[in-house]
Structures are given as C-alpha cells and as structure tokens.
Amino acid sequence: MGWKMRKQTGAGGGNDIQWCFSQVKGAVDDDVAEADIISTVEFNHSGELLATGDKGGRVVIFQQEQENKTQSHSRGEYNVYSTFQSHEPEFDYLKSLEIEEKINKIRWLPQKNAAQFLLSTNDKTIKLWKISERDKRPEGYNLKEEDGRYRDPTTVTTLRVPVFRPMDLMVEASPRRIFANAHTYHINSISINSDYETYLSADDLRINLWHLEITDRSFNIVDIKPANMEELTEVITAAEFHPNSCSTFVYSSSKGTIRLCDMRASALCDRHSKLFEEPEDPSNRSFFSEIISSISDVKFSHSGRYMMTRDYLSVKIWDLNMENRPVETYQVHEYLRSKLCSLYENDCIFDKFECCWNGSDSIVMTGSYNNFFRMFDRNSKRDITLEASRENNKPRTVLKPRKVCASGKRKKDEISVDSLDFNKKILHTAWHPKENIIAVATTNNLYIFQDKMN
Amino acid sequence: MEFKLEAHRIVSISLGKIYSARGQRGGLKLHKNLLVSLVLRSARQVYLSEPGCPPEPPPAAAGHPEEEPPPCPAAWAAEEPPPPPPQDEAGRDCQGPRPRRCCCGENRGGCAGAPPPPHCPRKRSAGERGQAGSPVKKPRREEEEPPPLPPPPPPSPPGEQEDMETGNVASLISIFGSSFSGLLSKEPKGRRRPPLDGGEAAAGTAPAEAAAEPGQICCDEPVLRTLNPWSTAIVAF
Numbered sequence: 037m038g039w040k041m042r043k044q045t046g047a048g049g050g051n052d053i054q055w056c057f058s059q060v061k062g063a064v065d066d067d068v069a070e071a072d073i074i075s076t077v078e079f080n081h082s083g084e085l086l087a088t089g090d091k092g093g094r095v096v097i098f099q100q101e102q103e104n105k106t107q108s109h110s111r112g113e114y115n116v117y118s119t120f121q122s123h124e125p126e127f128d129y130l131k132s133l134e135i136e137e138k139i140n141k142i143r144w145l146p147q148k149n150a151a152q153f154l155l156s157t158n159d160k161t162i163k164l165w166k167i168s169e170r171d172k173r174p175e176g177y178n179l180k181e182e183d184g185r186y187r188d189p190t191t192v193t194t195l196r197v198p199v200f201r202p203m204d205l206m207v208e209a210s211p212r213r214i215f216a217n218a219h220t221y222h223i224n225s226i227s228i229n230s231d232y233e234t235y236l237s238a239d240d241l242r243i244n245l246w247h248l249e250i251t252d253r254s255f256n257i258v259d260i261k262p263a264n265m266e267e268l269t270e271v272i273t274a275a276e277f278h279p280n281s282c283s284t285f286v287y288s289s290s291k292g293t294i295r296l297c298d299m300r301a302s303a304l305c306d307r308h309s310k311l312f313e314e315p316e317d318p319s320n321r322s323f324f325s326e327i328i329s330s331i332s333d334v335k336f337s338h339s340g341r342y343m344m345t346r347d348y349l350s351v352k353i354w355d356l357n358m359e360n361r362p363v364e365t366y367q368v369h370e371y372l373r374s375k376l377c378s379l380y381e382n383d384c385i386f387d388k389f390e391c392c393w394n395g396s397d398s399i400v401m402t403g404s405y406n407n408f409f410r411m412f413d414r415n416s417k418r419d420i421t422l423e424a425s426r427e428n429n430k431p432r433t434v435l436k437p438r439k440v441c442a443s444g445k446r447k448k449d450e451i452s453v454d455s456l457d458f459n460k461k462i463l464h465t466a467w468h469p470k471e472n473i474i475a476v477a478t479t480n481n482l483y484i485f486q487d488k489m490n
Numbered sequence: 491m492e493f494k495l496e497a498h499r500i501v502s503i504s505l506g507k508i509y510s511a512r513g514q515r516g517g518l519k520l521h522k523n524l525l526v527s528l529v530l531r532s533a534r535q536v537y538l539s540e541p542g543c544p545p546e547p548p549p550a551a552a553g554h555p556e557e558e559p560p561p562c563p564a565a566w567a568a569e570e571p572p573p574p575p576p577q578d579e580a581g582r583d584c585q586g587p588r589p590r591r592c593c594c595g596e597n598r599g600g601c602a603g604a605p606p607p608p609h610c611p612r613k614r615s616a617g618e619r620g621q622a623g624s625p626v627k628k629p630r631r632e633e634e635e636p637p638p639l640p641p642p643p644p645p646s647p648p649g650e651q652e653d654m655e656t657g658n659v660a661s662l663i664s665i666f667g668s669s670f671s672g673l674l675s676k677e678p679k680g681r682r683r684p685p686l687d688g689g690e691a692a693a694g695t696a697p698a699e700a701a702a703e704p705g706q707i708c709c710d711e712p713v714l715r716t717l718n719p720w721s722t723a724i725v726a727f
Contacts, residue, residue, distance in 0.1 A: 128517075136516035159516060221520055240520040271521045290521055323500055323532050327525045377496070380529065381503055386522050 052413070053399075053472055054434045054488040055422060059113055061098070062481035064426070074477040076464055080144035080152065083468040086114055086475055087154060088482055089139025093123040095156055095209075097167065098482075111473065114484055118167050120209035123158040135160050141226050143235070145248075153212070155235065159222040162237055164213035164248060172200040218244050218254045225275045231282040238275035238287060245299075257305045258287060258297065273331050273388075280340040288345060292316075292329035294354065312354050314361045324376040324385060332388035337397040338469075344400055346391040349373060351402050351412065366412040366419065369404050371442035371453050384458050394467045403462025406451065407478050408438055424462060424476045424483040434488055497537040504530040 063072060071092025078087050086098040096119045101112035126135040136159055145153040151168040176198040179187055221239035228235040236257070237244050243258035258275075262268055270291040278284035283299045295308035316325060328348035336343045342363075345352050349370060352362035368389075372379060379385040384405070391402040403409045404421070412419045421438040441450040464477040472487035507526045511518055 131517070133517040134515055138516075222516075224521075268524065271524055273521065290524060323497075323529055323536075326528045326532075330521075330525060377500070380500070383507075386525065 052416070052418070055472075055474075055485045056432050056434055056488050057429050057483070058431060058473070058486045059484040060426060060429060060481055061096075061114075061116075061484075068480045072480040074464060074480060074482060075138050075140060076142050077466045077475050077477050077482065078142045078144060078154075079466050079468050079475065080154075081146045081469060083470050083473070085117065085144070085152060086466070086484075087142045087144070088475075088477065089122065089142050089156060090480075091136075091138040093121055093125070093137030093139060093158065095120055095122045095139060095142065095154075095165070097207075111471065111486055111489075118207040118209050120165070122156045122163060122165065122211075123161065126160070140223060143226050143228050145228060146232060148232075155226050155228065157223050157226050157237065160216065160219055162215040162223070162226060162246075163211050164215075165209050166212045167207060167209045170206045170208060171202060171204075173203045174198040175201045213248065213251050215246055215251050215254070218246075221271075224273060227276040227285065229277045229282050230280055234282075236275055236277060236285060238272050240271040243272065243275055243285075243287060243305075255303070257299060257303070259304065259306060274334045276334055276336055276343075278340055279336050279338060286334055286336070286343060288331035288334040290330040291326070292331055292347060294331065294334060294343070294345060296356065310356070310359050312359050312362075314352070320373070322376060324380055327380070327385050328376065333390040335391060335393060337393050338395065339397055342397065344391050344393065346389050346402055348385060348387075348389075351391055351400055353400070353414070364414060366400070366410075368402055368410055369440070371440055375453065379458070382458065384461075387461055387463060389462075390464050392465055392467045394472070395469050399467075401465050401467060401474065403465055403476070405458050405461050406456040407460040407462060408440075409462045409465060409476055422485075424478050424481075424485075426481075432488065435485065493536055497533040500533040501530060501537060504533065 062074075063069075071090060071094070073091040074088050075091055076087075076089040079085070080087070084100050086100075088096050088098075090096075097117045098114035099117035100114050103112050122139055123137040125137045127133070128135055138158055139156050140159065141155075141157050143155045145155070147153075151166050154165050154167070156163055156165060175182065176196050178192055178195060178198075179189065181187055215237070219237065219239040219242070221241050223237055223239045225238040226235060227238075233249075234245055234247050237246065237254075238258075241259065241261040242256055244254040245257050246254045258272070260270070260272065270289045270293075273288050273290055275285060275287035278286070284296065285299070286294050286296045288294045292313065294312040296310040296312070297305035297307075298309045299305060301307070301309060316329065331345045331347050333346040334343055341356060343354050343356065345354065345362075346368075349372060350368055351366045353364040353366075355363045376385060389403050391400060393400055398415055399411055399413050401409060401411045407424045408421050409424065410419060410421050421440070422435045423438050439447075439450045440456070441447065441452050443453075446452050460478060462476055462478055466475045468474065474485050476483045476485065504526050508523060508530075511523055511526075
C-alpha cells in the first residue's frame with residue numbers, strides 16, 4: 037500500500053528523482069539555542085562550498101569532499117571548512133536601537149583566484165569576506181625563532197634562506213570590505229551583478245548599488261519612500277540582478293508585484309520598465325489577502341528567461357515577456373487558506389519562505405511547515421512533499437513522500453492539517469548548481485539530500 | 491454579526507502585535523507592521539460598516555480573556571469622582587490613565603482619593619467602555635503632526651469639561667515631549683512606571699503601553715471611528 041502510494045505521488049520511476057538522505061548538520065537536541073537558528077543557505081557557483089548563516093551572526097562553510105573513486109554510488113560529503121563570526125550585535129545610539137547580528141543573506145562571488153569571496157549581510161551592514169587556505173608556512177628564518185621570538189643578532193653566525201614547509205590546512209576568513217551606513221531600514225536582499233564588479237543591496241524602501249571595491253559610497257537606484265510616511269502602502273521585500281543582463285534587476289513588493297528596472301533608463305530607477313502583477317481572485321478575498329500576497333522571495337532562473345516568486349501560499353513562475361500573469365502557479369500548502377486567522381495570531385503568516393531553482397530550471401523547490409518541503413517539476417507537472425527529519429537518516433534510503441490531509445477522512449500515512457507542527461518551518465533551501473544535491477535548513481539543522489545514483 | 495466579532499478580534503490581535511513590536515530586538519520591522527496595519531484597517535472597516543453594532547463591546551472572550559480581572563474595575567470605578575455618566579467616562583477614558591490622574595492628581599480640587607491602581611487599565615473588564623487614551627495615543631504614534639482632538643466628550647459639567655481639555659493638551663504635550671524615541675525605546679513591561687507619580691515622562695510612555703493592550707482598545711464605535719489605523723512604526727520611522 038505504501039509502495040503504491042509512493043509511485044502515485046511521483047517519487048519513483050521514470051525520470052523522477054529519488055531523494056535520499058545524505059547528511060544532517062547541527063545540534064541533535066530539541067532545545068534550540070536562538071543563536072543557532074539558520075537564517076540563510078547558499079551554494080557557491082561550483083557547488084563545492086555550501087555556506088550557512090545563523091541568527092548569532094556566524095557563518096559556517098561546508099566543503100564537499102572530492103569524489104572518491106571507490107565510492108561511486110554517492111557523491112562527496114560536505115564537511116566543515118570554515119567557521120567565522122561575520123557580524124556582531126551593534127547598538128545605534130541615535131535611535132536607541134539594537135542592530136541584530138543575524139545574517140540575512142549570503143551571496144558568493146565567482147571564484148577568480150585561489151581564495152573564495154562571499155558577501156554576508158545583517159540588517160544594516162554588508163561585509164565582503166575572503167576565505168583562503170593556508171597549507172604551508174615559511175620556516176628557517178635567520179632572525180626569528182620558530183615560535184616568532186626574535187633572536188639576538190649577535191648569535192647569528194650563519195645565513196640561510198627560509199623555505200616553505202607543509203603544515204596542516206588552515207582556512208582563514210578575513211573581512212576585506214565593510215559596506216556600512218547606507219541603509220536606514222532593514223536590509224532584506226543582496227545580489228551580485230553579472231559584471232562581478234557591482235552588487236545591489238535592498239532594504240524595505242530603498243535599493244543601493246555598490247562597487248565591490250568601494251565602501252565609502254553607494255548609489256541609490258530605487259527609493260519608494262513616500263514624502264509622507266503615512267502614505268506608505270508597500271515595501272520592498274526582495275531584489276535580484278538578472279543573471280545575464282548587467283543593467284537589469286527586479287524587486288518584489290509586499291503588495292505582490294514585481295518591478296523590472298533597467299539602470300540604463302535613468303539614474304534613479306523609480307519608474308519600472310515592467311510591472312508584473314496578477315489580478316487578485318475576488319473569491320479568495322479575506323482580511324489577510326494582502327498579507328498572503330506579499331512576496332517573500334524572488335529568483336531568476338539560471339537562463340534568465342523566467343523568474344520565480346514565493347508568496348505565503350504559492351510559488352509562481354513568470355515569463356519576463358509577460359507581465360499580466362504568471363505562466364505557472366504551484367500551490368505549496370493551499371490547505372492553510374482556511375487557517376489564516378490562526379496563522380495571523382501566531383505570527384506564522386509573516387514567515388518568509390524562500391524558493392530555488394534546480395540547475396536546469398526544470399524543478400523548483402520551497403519549504404513549508406512540519407519540516408516539509410515541496411518540489412514542483414515544471415515539465416511533468418508533478419509535485420512531491422518530503423520531510424527533513426532525523427528519523428529518515430539512513431543514507432541511501434529513499435525518502436518517503438508525505439501527504440497532508442486537508443479535510444475529511446485521513447488516509448493512512450497522511451497527516452492532518454491540525455497535527456502539523458508550525459514551529460518546524462523550512463524557510464531556507466538551496467539546490468546545487470549542477471548536481472541533484474539539495475540543502476534544506478530546518479530551524480537549527482541543515483539537511484543534505486542527494487538523488488539516488490544508479 | 492459574526493463578521494463583526496471576527497473583525498473585533500482581529501483588531502485586538504493586531505493592536506497587540508503593534509504594541510509588542512515595540513520591544514523587539516533589532517527595532518521595528520517596517521514590513522510586518524505595515525501588514526498588520528493593513529489588516530487592522532480592513533478589520534476596522536468591517537467592524538464599523540457592519541450593522542447592529544452592540545453598544546457594549548463583545549465579551550473579552552472573543553479577544554483576550556486573560557486580561558480580565560474582576561476586582562480592579564470595580565475598585566477603579568469606585569475611586570472615580572462622583573458618578574460620571576457612562577458617556578462621560580468614555581470621553582474621559584479617551585485620554586488615558588493620565589486624565590484620570592488629572593482628575594485625581596493634576597486637578598486642584600478633584601478626587602483627592604487614591605488614583606486608580608497602576609495596573610488598572612490592563613485589568614479593565616470588557617464591560618468598561620473605550621480604552622484609556624486610544625484616540626490620543628493612537629494619533630501620537632500614527633501621525634507626525636499633532637492629532638486632532640478626540641471627539642468632544644459628551645456633555646459634562648463645565649468644570650470637568652475644562653479639566654478634560656486641559657488633560658488632553660497636557661497629555662499631548664507630554665507625549666510629544668517624550669517624542670518618538672520614547673516610542674521606539676524598548677521598555678520592558680516590568681519597568682512600567684506607575685501612573686501615579688504625576689511625572690510628564692511617565693505619562694508619555696505609560697499611556698502608550700497601556701493603550702495597546704490587546705483586547706482593550708477599540709471596544710466601542712466612537713473610539714474606533716477616531717482610530718487612524720496607521721501603523722505606529724511607520725510614522726516612527
């Protein structure tokens with residue numbers, strides 16, 4: 037019976053991917069320290085490195101082991117490569133406000149030399165970090181002892197040239213640039229331009245353009261702050277540069293609209309080039325219609341032809357050439373529509389789910405509650421719900437699809453809406469740029485799943 | 491009617507969120523507060539437009555039952571100066587605990603008796619009409635310019651009328667005196683000063699904190715009408 041269900045929900049057979057548990061990182065116990073709550077997950081451009089940021093301002097980078105020739109049935113594991121404190125809590129004395137150290141976003145730069153670079157941001161400050169390896173050190177100085185103490189010059193009787201000797205690998209992270217004091221409101225997004233020289237940072241009301249080398253100034257390219265704050269009706273929720281066109285970017289709003297802007301049109305891109313908006317379905321109107329239409333994430337496809345948006349209940353795929361409606365809409369957890377009032381009460385309705393594309397733009401993924409996450413295959417139109425839980429932690433065991441019973445008689449193996457744990461939410465997911473490897477963050481654990489090879 | 495109940499409940503919840511947002515680490519979240527204010531506005535519109543609004547607010551069971559303390563309101567009512575008619579009370583209520591203090595403390599003659607206990611506003615039962623100070627406190631948080639005066643209180647003895655207006659202006663002054671930094675600064679609940687010391691500063695913060703207690707505001711229509719459902723946070727920014 038269970039096997040049949042698995043087949044019907046599309047987890048097995050044909051070209052469908054069979055997802056298996058690979059690894060889980062993080063504390064085992066249920067008592068979650070707030071600082072350990074994962075707030076962002078991002079693969080680098082090659083997929084070899086996987087970075088996470090947490091509420092405590094820490095960045096942890098995992099590196100994939102080189103593929104083992106003898107272990108052809110699985111790809112390399114991800115192990116801790118570097119850990120560093122990116123941001124510390126700060127205090128704004130002028131406003132009497134504490135600035136949280138929580139890492140809101142991490143974005144990798146493409147690799148140009150031996151070192152790796154990433155941008156990490158909290159609510160107010162963006163930092164460029166250089167992560168470099170050191171696996172040798174010079175030894176044999178004339179004037180210094182091995183421990184660094186200087187020798188008495190009068191005792192030096194011979195001359196030698198220091199040589200590099202191997203040492204245990206050390207990975208060092210150092211902040212190379214600090215981009216501060218440019219945002220009055222809370223930064224929600226950073227995005228690196230395809231020119232690899234500039235990047236944008238977006239807060240609730242403004243978007244700034246930076247040059248990676250220049251920290252003392254930035255250009256404001258979008259400003260939606262009204263002259264009278266009482267007239268404020270929407271805020272910026274996410275922004276991203278187009279993957280190929282270095283003058284194009286999009287930003288999403290709390291009203292469910294996406295604006296595409298071209299920086300060549302004018303210095304201040306307050307006037308959009310395109311406005312993507314789907315008319316609201318009047319039959320679904322409720323007190324909470326505005327909240328659930330607020331877009332929490334926007335991501336371009338790798339091809340640059342499409343973009344995906346996530347609002348509270350759905351994922352939408354937009355063709356950049358069509359502004360009046362999305363080309364595809366996928367319901368993530370429609371069964372929550374009747375529970376919006378409770379979700380408003382317990383603040384869950386404000387959860388900001390992210391979404392991501394697979395490398396070939398054929399599948400999109402997003403998170404849900406009860407540690408469930410969802411994938412939608414754009415070609416086959418099939419979808420699947422999986423769970424990130426330690427109970428499934430036998431490597432190479434195919435994950436069992438989950439199903440939520442919205443109403444009526446609950447079938448075996450289904451979960452009823454009322455038994456969902458709304459404290460277990462998956463907000464952040466990431467897909468390896470080339471392989472079928474995914475990273476899924478629960479509250480304080482990071483799960484890595486791979487497709488079953490052979 | 492059901493819509494009205496739900497709308498009232500949503501209004502209460504929303505105001506509670508706005509209130510508790512003040513104490514959040516990292517400062518007010520503009521996005522969330524904007525969304526809450528939109529919900530608040532929708533709910534308020536529904537509440538006001540629905541026919542058959544009951545004269546008394548729905549029981550607190552629809553909102554926050556735990557806020558109801560039986561003994562206090564009686565004690566409070568007993569300490570009030572000689573019996574204001576219910577409308578009068580509502581009018582005076584509009585100014586928050588401070589006017590009550592006005593009446594008791596600031597007022598020269600007034601009720602020399604014990605002013606209402608510090609926690610009284612929080613413990614007022616659903617039967618009491620109009621949360622203290624909502625029209626005044628709400629505007630303080632929502633508008634950058636001085637808010638319009640609350641709707642004129644229903645007729646009351648001239649002396650009291652004048653006292654209330656004085657109370658109005660005085661509390662407005664104190665509110666803007668403490669300014670938005672007072673609004674933005676995190677004041678843990680435990681440090682709420684008793685409204686009794688008569689200090690202006692206390693008035694500046696205490697009414698705001700008392701005002702946003704869930705389940706207490708917008709209990710009646712006149713109050714609701716004057717509510718500008720605009721978010722605290724937005725203006726504070």
